[in-house]
Amino acid sequence: MSRESSVIIGAGPAGLTAAYELGKRGVTSTVLEASDQVGGISKTVNYRGYRFDIGGHRFFSKVPLINELWHEILGEEFLLRPRISRIYYNQHFFDYPLKPLNALAGLGPLESFLIGLSYIKAKFFHIHDEKTFEQWVSNRFGYRLYNIFFKTYTEKVWGIPCHEISADWAAQRIKNLSLKQAVRNALFGAKQGMDGSTLTSLIEQFHYPRFGPGLMWERCRSLIESQGSRTVQGVKVERIRHRQGRVDCVSGWSASGEQLEYDGRHFVSTMPLRELVHALDPLPPEEVFKAAQALRYRDYLTVVLVIDRESVFPDNWLYVHSPEVKLGRIQNYKNWSPYMVPDPSRTSLGLEYFLWDKDEEWTWSQERLIELGIRECAQIGLIEPREVKDGTVVRMEKAYPVYDQTYQESVATIRRYLETFSNLQTIGRNGLHRYNNQDHSMLTGVYAAGNILGERHDVWSVNTEKEYHEEERVAKSSAGDRLVPTRVSVSVGEAIEEPEDKVIEIAFAKIDPLALGVAVGVVSGLGIFMASAILLLRGGTVVGPTLSLLANYLFGFEVTWTGAVMGLFEGGMLGFAVGALAAGLRNWALKAYAKIVRWRGEREDRRHLLDKM
């Protein structure tokens, strides 16, 4: 039995980041990893020199600290790659995000006309109480477009009919920008990426490590080891012993069948929430156990084919919407990075299949899956079967935490229970049952490390509505405790965060209509009174015939002392109305500007809905 200060379960991005952050502050830890490779879902597999990811991993983050960490770990190994992706449907390739002319050409005039009609119908006969994904997308794009470009792919990925997926799920994928955020993005650009480029442009191009995301995590493991921590691979944690609200130790089996036990003062788990709960010893109360049981995961496998052709298609990936094939997406790793293939005259394609582990295909042999892949790829006209020179299959269990109707309640129950432990934190994608990207998972790792060191962060707040504030907070609090020099390009986001908000706060400050009304009213009323009074004091036979014309507007006004007092009140009221109206209009115009900016942002975001599946 070994005693370590912190034991971290899982060497994916979340676990490794937690260990790395602890190490930077002089605290060592032991990271236990079930598989023989680090990186979790973000690993890069090397098959005879052909490298490939589980899917494809674009690197972009709104969190300055994460951009900084990526650079810290990987230095100059990032490539900036153009993003090209298309949809394959009905023997045609459509640019994605959709472009009207390109879509028109692919669909033909009749179909385009019908899509137009269905779009207009959706605008006029909006489904008011949107409950399902189908209704949500149809409301925004029209039913026909939904049916062609969203339905099949979504159902392939999630294995659930679109009319059973909740509308919230789609809504969550679209940025819920506050007006202030929208204005900030419009005026100062969206959040900065690693090199200071904006996120919007990072959707057109993205960062990618030269040898795939796995390189990042291999490097991270080396860094952790140089800090004095260790990573133990091939140990699957199956039991977490606890008593009186504290975890004492975890145990698991090594590849050689030996039982290993690790105790420590702090425990951080990135294992799937369901497995974590089931591993607790003693078991938790029945309702917590049942809640864990109810959590579902979507599994994933990729069939990698080595094609004897220099270039098969120009895209990084293709979405395959055609219902006649099971494959959902095809990655072309060479287009992610040319270093992903050992032989430039060949191409490696990753055919992505989204499955349940109960599905028949999940149990198929590698040969049978490769056969399926070749057949489907040939069926959609991408390759000739004889061009395939090699192939392999990688399975990734629990690739996607499923957001079904009950998951929120289940997660809340489990969370309440786990919060009773004083030295156990669950983080990461499956650890929080949240649809995280690497950056989110890493941020939970940073939080967990901070918590061990006495800070107070809510790991559950990452990648939620609250997220924005958290990002800002981390960005600021981290500025002081970095142990390595901060890169200028990376810190840009942090440095301008606060002044930006101040500028917006001042520039968009509301003009108080009442106050402006009073001010203009007082000045106008007094002005008319004084104008009348001066004429009256000067005297003459006919006093102020021209000023008297104001009676056309001010009821009962004349250049007399009584009239001057009436002018004072009426002019005051008129001035008040003008001042208040001017202030109201100015406030309204600024808000209208912000709303237009936000609407544009949301529209742009909706165009990328498929990327967020």
Added chain:
Amino acid sequence: MNSQSKQTDEISRTLARIKADALAVVCAVIGGVGLFAMTAWLVIKDGQQAGQHLQLLSNYFVGYSVTWPGAFVGLVYGAMTGGAVGWAIGRIYNRVVNVRQR
């Protein structure tokens, strides 16, 4: 509107303050240049007899007339009046905002 949407639709929680001196300068420039331009335009367009109505400003602005020298006098008066109006609006506005925020 529920509290959530109210919160997300708030761009700025600050009530603007007016810099009375700055507003005075702006209004002074508008008033001065405005009166100068109006006077000069009438003089150029209709000669020295022009501007019966504008001439009436001499009731308030002693020495003002619709002539070239009057245009310069008007420049000074316009600027002074504009400045006073701007300054007063700014001061009163700020005072009311302060009272309302107390």
